Amino acid sequence: MKKWYAVIGSPIDHSKSPIMHNSWFEQLEIDATYIPIRVEPENLEEALHAMTILGCEGFNVTVPLKEKIIPFLSAIDPSAQAIGAVNTVKKTENGWIGYNTDGIGFVKAFENDFGKSLRMAKGLVIGAGGAARGIVDALKNSGYMDVDITNRTLERALVLQKEFRLANVLEWRNIRDLSMYDFIIQTTSNGLRSSENWPIQFDTLKRSCKISDIIYNPWETQFLHQAKQHQLDVQNGLGMFVHQGAESFYLWTGQYPNTEKIVSVLETTLGGNHVNR
Template sequence: MKQIYGVIGDPISHSMSPDMHNDAFTDQELEAYYNAFHVRPDHLEDAVKGMKAIGVKGFNITVPHKTAIIPFLDQVDELAAAIGAVNTVKYENGQFIGYNTDGLGFVAGLKEELHESLIEKRTLIIGAGGAARGIYYSLVSEGIREIDIANRTVSRAQQIIIENPYEAKSNSLTIQAAAERLNEYDLIINTTSIGMKPNVDEMPISLQHLRNDAFVSDIIYNPLETKFLSEAKKKGASIQNGLPMFIHQGALAFRIWTGVEPNIERMKAIVLKKLGG
């Protein structure tokens, strides 16, 4: 009998995770199947209990359940607890254990592209939601010490900084203030949904003061090149979309569940095909 894995969210029909993980199970010759489960917020606790009852071996969590699921888990690892969000759950010794691979997936994708130390990179994160928190804590845990956060509501950015359990030198800024100081940053990361389909003409921040030697990253991967990235490229900056983050967070989850390293390039090809790219 195949082991059951999956992803829960609301909505969930758009998820590309089943395509990516089922191909990885086949490629690694594992008797397992990954399914998308539509779970509404008012059914979350019952869904978690049901998944444990039927022996689900692991699952991912997407919007809007990443924080809400924590009280229904038996354990949460240190990084996920610090972030305050879980995107991966593993069944082990009768318990559901929560992890967060989003930020670590972003860092893995970034390292793959940069091929150099991140520690000296002065960094700006745009946005202060769950993705920003995960990326901020993961970057700080990797040794980056100068990371600022810009957000429309500055207090939300400040809260992430205050609650950070690691050593870092950070400032919270308005979007306008960050735009005026953009030439100070080596690495600029958009963690908001601004520029995602169908609002493809929107940008999270002005790039007027962007340096041509900066590296600009956007966690959006649909479209594969947002206006934010397109404009950064025109100014000479190096760019990266959200596809590496999505693939690497999935690969990390796969490893947590199975102890097996999946084929990253194969996972990338599956997602690109699904996107029509």
């Protein structure tokens, strides 16, 4: 019997996950399919019950359900426990088990594009929401020990600093000079806004500073546009999206898919190059 997997959330029509996972099933000759399912928060429990009855093997979770799904799962992996959010669910004999592959997906993409030498470098994470939590957790677990954080709401940044033992918290309005940083990771929706909303002065950055923004739609955020104007190496969120998906795929199937090939496919679909040097 053909196995099936899904991504749930709302909205969901824009998701590129079906293209990605169905390509991997075809390449690896796995008799399975992956579909998008729109689920509103108030219908989540009912949807999970239906997916169980219909034999779903596993699914991804996107906004606004990553935190809301936790009470309905049998257990969650330490990766999700530390972050407080789930993006991957796997069917087991003991029920649904939740995981979070976002953070490790980011680190794999970051190191694939920029190498592992930055583990010993000084970095700054912008943001203190769910995405930042996952990325900070994965960075620390991967050996990035000198990471600072900044956020518009200082209190939220201080919570992450204490929880993940980050080096320093920078006040949002006092971060104009960032010449000490070797990489900067932008995790918020602020990257979509015009540069006048940013206190950062890009001309103070090292020419070697690497800039990452986890958004990939639009392809080039205003944040990345400004960085490119200053001839900095930049990376958008497509690599993170692909690698977090690959980690989910591995949890479900025990096989790790070809990430390079699907990046090329999605770059063609979206019309750009996710890393610019």
